[in-house]
Amino acid sequence: MLLGKSAGGLYWMFRYLERAEHMSRMVGAAWRLSLTRSSDMSSEWKSIIASAGLTQDFEERFQTYEFETVVNYILRMRDSDASIMCCITNARNNARLVRTSLSTEVWEAVNDGYLRLKAELSRPVTLKNLQRILTEIRQSATLVRGAFFGSMLRNDIYDFARIGTFVERADNTARLLDVKYFVLLPSVSYVGSRLDNAQWEVILRSLSAYRAYGWVNEGNPTAAGIARFLILDSRLPRSLKFCYKQMLSHLSLIEEQYEAHRESHGMAARIYSDLKASDVEHIFEHGLHEFLTEFISDTAALSRQIETDYRFGL
Amino acid sequence: MAEMPSSFFDEMFAGEDSARGPYANYHSWFSQEDVRALLKTSEQAEALFRRVGITFNVYGEAEADERLIPFDIVPRIISAGEWARLEQGIEQRVRALNAFLYDVYHRQEILRSGRVPVELIQNNEAFLPEMMGMNPPGGVYTHIVGIDLVRTGPDEFFVLEDNARTPSGVSYMLENRETMLKMFPELFSELNVRPVSSYPAMLRRSLAASAPENSPNRTPVIAVMTPGIHNSAYFEHAFLADGMGCELVESFDLRVEEGRLAMRTTQGYVPIDVIYRRVDDEYIDPMVFNPESMLGVPGIFDVYRAGNLTLANAPGTGIADDKALYSYMPDIVRFYTGEEPILQNVPTYRCSEPDSLSYVIEHLSELVVKEVHGSGGYGMLVGPAASKKELKDFEAKLKASPAKYIAQPTLALSTVPILTRAGLAPRHVDLRPFVLVSPGGIEVTPGGLTRVAMKKGSLVVNSSQGGGTKDTWVLGA
Secondary structure, three states, X not given: OOEXXXXXXXXXXXXXXXXHHHHHHHHHHHHHHHHHOOOOOHHHHHHHHHXXXXXXXXXXXXXXXXXXXXXXXXXHOOOOOOOHHHHHHHHHHHHHHOHHHOOHHHHHHHHHHHHHHHHHOOOOOOOOOHHHHHHHHHHHHHHHHHHHHHHOOOOHHHHHHHHHHHHHHHHHHHHHHHHOHHHHOOOHHHHOOOOOHHHHHHHHHHOOOHHHHHHXXXXXXXXXXXXXXXXXXXXXOOOHHHHHHHHHHHHHHXXXXXXXXXXXXXXXXXXXXXXXXXXXXXXXXXXXXXXXXXXXXXHHHHHHHHHHHOOOOO | OOOOOOOOOEOOEEEOOEEOHHHHHHHHHHXXXXXXXXXXXXXXXXXXXXXXXXXXXXXXXXXXXOEOOOEEEEEEEEOHHHHHHHHHHHHHHHHHXXXXXXXXXXXXXXXXXXXXXXXXXXXXXXXXXXXXXXXXXXXXXXXXXXXXXXXXXXXXXXXXXXXXXOOOOHHHHHHHXXXXXXXXXXXXXXXXXXXXXXHHHHHHHHHHHOOOOXXXXXXXXXXXXXXXXXXXXXXXXXXXXXXXXXXXXXXXXXXEXXXXXXXXXXXXXXXXOEEEEOOOHHHOOOOOOOOOOOOOOXXXXXXXXXXOOEEEOOOOOHHHHOHHHHOOHHHHHHHHHOOOOOOEEOOOEEOOOXXXXXXXXXXXXXXXXXXXXXXXXXXXXEHHHOXXXXXXXXXXXXXXXXXXXXXXXXXXXXXXXXXXXXXXEEEEEEEEOEEEEEOOXXXXXXXXXXXXXXXXXXXXXXXXXXXXXXXXXXXXX
C-alpha cells in the first residue's frame, strides 16, 4: 500500500535529484570548454540557461552572460525555483514528506548531501571552488543512488522513484539537444557555421557520454552518429530510448503489482515503440527540432497522466 | 567534578568523587576517559543527530527552522529497584486516568461523590460533551501517555504533570539510545542496560489491539496522522510511522467513504482502522469542532462515534491532564483503584480558591506559577528566578484571572551531571517515561526521556526554553 501523495513525493524527489545532477554536468562541461578555449563563452552559458528553460528569468535579473553570474545563478540562486540548490532542497523536502517510504540509508544520504551543499553554497561560487562543488553535487547524487539500489525493497515505491528519474532524464537530454540542435544539423552550410568540434564535445560531456561515444563509434564524431547515440542508442543511460525503455518497464511492474491497466502505460508504450521504429535519417528528414519539440511535449503529457493515474494529488 | 554539587540531590554523586550505586560502573569508566576526547565525541553526536534529521521547529521563529535539541552524552541511570517502584506507580496512575475518563464521559460518579467539583469539568474547554456516552473501541482512552516525573531525594519522586493528549518526545528516547550505542558500545557490553528499541513494535501491537472489531481489513490498518511537514514534531511523526511500518497521513490524504475513514493510495481509497493522531481535538473535524481547521477530516468524528475507527488518543482526554485537575489526582487514584497513590503529587495551590490566591501572591517569589491550559513552559513564572518587575506584572495577571493559574513550591529538583568544557557539572533534570495502554494492559518502556536544563542553576527543562536531553538507562535486575 502506498499513499498517492507518497508516490508523488518519490517521483518528484527523484526528478529533482536528476535535474540537479544534470545541471551540474552541463555547468561542468561548459566550464571545461571555457578553460580550453579562448573564445567568448557567453553563448555557451546562454545555451545552458536556455536548456534549463530559464532564459526569461535570467535576463530579467542580469544584463550579460558571464561566468560568475551564470554559475552562481545556476548553483545557488535562492529565489529561483530551478537552481541546483533549490533542486536539492526540493528533493530533500520531498524526501521528508515520504520519509516513511525511504530506507534510513537513503534518507540520510539525501539529508547529508543537502546539509553539505547548503553549507558549501552559502558562499559565492568562484573559479577556484567550482570544480570541487560540482564534484560534491555529483557525489551526493551518486551516494543517494547507491543507497537506493542497495537498500530499497523492489516494489511500487522503487518503481515510482525510477520513473521520476527517467522522465526527468529524458526531458533533460531532449532539452539539451534542442538548444544545441543547430550544431548537429547535417547541412552545416544551412546554419552558416562549421561542425564545431568543441560544441559536440560539450553536448557529449554534459550527458556523461563523451568517452562512451568514443568507445562505441571509434571516436568518429559525425552529426548523425551523435544524434543516433543520444536519441536511439539503448546502451547509453541518458539516451531518450534508454529512458523510455526503463520507464516502460517500471510502469509495467506497477501494473503487474496492482493488476490494473492505466492510460500512462499505453502512452509510454506508444512513445517507446515510435523511438524503436525511428532511424536518425528519418528524424533529420522531418526536422530534428520538430522531433525534439514533440518529444518534450509528449513526455510532459505522460508525466501529467502518471500523476492522474496514480493519484499523486486530489 | 568541575562544579561541586550544591544542596540539591545529585543522582550520580553522593559526595566528591563517590558515585552512588547505579552509577558506580559508569563512573569508574568515566574516570578512565579523557574529557577532551569525550567533548569531541559529543560534537560527533550532534552531527549524527543532524544527519538523521532529529530537529524541531520553534514556534514564532521564521528563519530558525530545524534546530537541534542539545544532547548530553552522560546518561541518566536508574536502578532496577527504583524503576520497579516507578513502574508500579505509573501503572496505577494511568489505570486511574482511564477509569476517570470513562467515568467523566459516562455516569460521572466522581462528580456525584463530590471528590472533584462539577464546575471544574463543566466549564473546562478540554471537556468534550460530544464524548458523553461514547465507548471508545477496546475501552481505551489514552493509548499513549507520558508521565512527567521529578525527583528531590533518594526515594522522593513526584509526578509533575500527566500528558494524556499527545505526549511527544519518544523519538528522542529512541534516537538518544541509538546515538549512545554508536558512540559508546563498550559501555553497553559491560552494563546491563534494558533496551528501549522495541517501543515502535509495542506501539503497533498496542494500537492494533484497540482496533474496532468490525473492520473490513484482514489485519488492522494503522496510520499516523500529522498536521504536516511544518509541524514542530514532524520528525517524530515520520519516525514513529516508519518504526511501526505504517502510513503517515495528513488531512489531504484522507476522506470519509462509506462510513469509514479512508486514505488515498495509488490504487484508490483504503479504509483505516486506527489513527494515531498528532492533531489536537479542536482541529480533528471541522464539522464538529473548529470549523476553520484545515488539519482535520470532515466527518471523521461521525465515523468514530459509529465505532468504525479508533482514535488514539480518544478525543476529550485532555480533561484528565488539565493542570486544574492535577491537584485532585491523589483522590482520583484512591477513588478508582481503592489504593493509596504510589507516586506523590507536587503540592499545588489552586489560584481559583481565594485563600490559596492570597497565599500565592504573598509568596510569589518562592513559587512556580503555571497556566492551567499552558504547555511547553510557555507563560509560566519561576518565582525565585524572576525580576521584581516580572513578579509585579505576574501578580496583576493573577489578580485579573486567578482561575487560569495554579502554583507549586519550587522543587529542589535533582541534578545529574552534564559534560562541560571543564568536566562534569550538575544540572537539573526531569523524566518522562512513555506508557502504552491497550485492552490487554499497560506497558511502560524501561526508560523515557530525561530532559535537562543546560544552564547552570536553571530549573526549566523544556526544549523550547533551551533545555536538552540525555539518554535514560534503566538497569536490569
